Amino acid sequence: MAWKTFCVFVSRLQRETARILGMVSLCVVIPGALAAGYPERPVRVIVPSTPGGGTDTSTRIITPKLSEILGQQFIVDNRGGASGNIGAEIALRAAPDGYTLLATLSSHASNPSVMKSVPYDLERDFAPIARTVTVPNVLLSHPSLPAKTTRELIAFAKARPGQLHFATAGIGTNPHLSMELFLSMAGLKMIVVPYKGVGPALTDVIAGHVPLTTANLLVTLPHVKTGKLRAYGVTSAQRSNAAPEIPTIAEAGLPGYEAVQWYGLLALAGTPREIVTRLHGAVVQALRDPAVRQRFIDGGADPTPSSSPEEFAAVIRAELKKWAKVVKDAGIKPE
Numbered sequence: 001m002a003w004k005t006f007c008v009f010v011s012r013l014q015r016e017t018a019r020i021l022g023m024v025s026l027c028v029v030i031p032g033a034l035a036a037g038y039p040e041r042p043v044r045v046i047v048p049s050t051p052g053g054g055t056d057t058s059t060r061i062i063t064p065k066l067s068e069i070l071g072q073q074f075i076v077d078n079r080g081g082a083s084g085n086i087g088a089e090i091a092l093r094a095a096p097d098g099y100t101l102l103a104t105l106s107s108h109a110s111n112p113s114v115m116k117s118v119p120y121d122l123e124r125d126f127a128p129i130a131r132t133v134t135v136p137n138v139l140l141s142h143p144s145l146p147a148k149t150t151r152e153l154i155a156f157a158k159a160r161p162g163q164l165h166f167a168t169a170g171i172g173t174n175p176h177l178s179m180e181l182f183l184s185m186a187g188l189k190m191i192v193v194p195y196k197g198v199g200p201a202l203t204d205v206i207a208g209h210v211p212l213t214t215a216n217l218l219v220t221l222p223h224v225k226t227g228k229l230r231a232y233g234v235t236s237a238q239r240s241n242a243a244p245e246i247p248t249i250a251e252a253g254l255p256g257y258e259a260v261q262w263y264g265l266l267a268l269a270g271t272p273r274e275i276v277t278r279l280h281g282a283v284v285q286a287l288r289d290p291a292v293r294q295r296f297i298d299g300g301a302d303p304t305p306s307s308s309p310e311e312f313a314a315v316i317r318a319e320l321k322k323w324a325k326v327v328k329d330a331g332i333k334p335e
Contacts, residue, residue: 039072048087050080058263059103065286089119096270109319113327114172128312130283131264133301136236150253161189166212167201175214178259180330218300242300
């Protein structure tokens with residue numbers, strides 16, 4: 001057994017032991033006493049990305065408010081790499097006491113399907129706290145494409161199976177899978193053109209070298225407003241507060257379609273329930289703050305706190321199942 005695998009195994013064993021001992025202690029200690037003083041010291045939030053990305057930005061917007069609400073500093077610790085896997089693996093080594101949290105993102109739910117192996121089990125190893133915000137992608141084309149609406153695009157593509165190309169920031173990324181879901185639901189066939197990042201992909205679509213793409217609303221909205229790109233619809237179930245003039249893909253021609261990037265917070269499995277509940281309440285309170293909400297909206301994100309940790313857990317389960325099917329149907333081979 002490799003040393004890294006052994007360390008992760010031992011860490012999981014420690015957390016499971018802590019969880020069992022915690023359950024036993026709660027039988028003899030006044031309920032809630034375990035979390036009565038939480039937090040009594042700073043809380044580390046591991047962000048599994050480099051500074052400046054969506055996961056980092058969304059975490060840095062909410063953590064100062066959490067510090068204010070709970071009376072302790074929430075320290076952001078960037079540990080980027082491997083589509084969020086490195087940060088998740090580091091979090092696995094922490095104690096399940098609420099003093100190490102993981103900023104999670106939608107890639108954590110799709111990674112198990114697009115990668116041969118990941119160092120975590122999202123449902124087994126973590127305790128969901130709350131989803132924080134969602135960020136829709138946008139289905140886009142170069143303005144020269146004859147189809148001007150989603151319905152026209154579907155008809156145009158159906159008449160040309162396997163002839164249209166679409167650009168993506170990388171195989172298995174959320175925007176790529178959003179497009180694959182669109183193709184599956186609409187019964188279309190297109191050719192994927194993968195790029196090393198959203199910048200090069202957008203550059204070629206704007207230049208007219210590739211006709212279509214899906215990408216984050218925050219990144220693409222300026223190009224839509226200047227007319228360099230045509231927006232067919234956002235991938236969320238509701239219109240975005242950042243661009244309410246753009247319809248959803250569901251209302252524009254593909255009922256039932258939804259695929260968003262989302263962010264949230266996780267604790268380690270075995271963290272006392274009272275601590276998870278307290279953190280969830282603080283997140284909801286923070287997202288109700290007008291200044292915090294406006295910062296998210298200005299950045300293209302919609303505050304969408306889960307009503308309970310259980311609801312967020314249900315979202316994660318559904319996302320794992322959803323993207324596994326999309327990846328299988330699209331014939332994407334794990335790498």
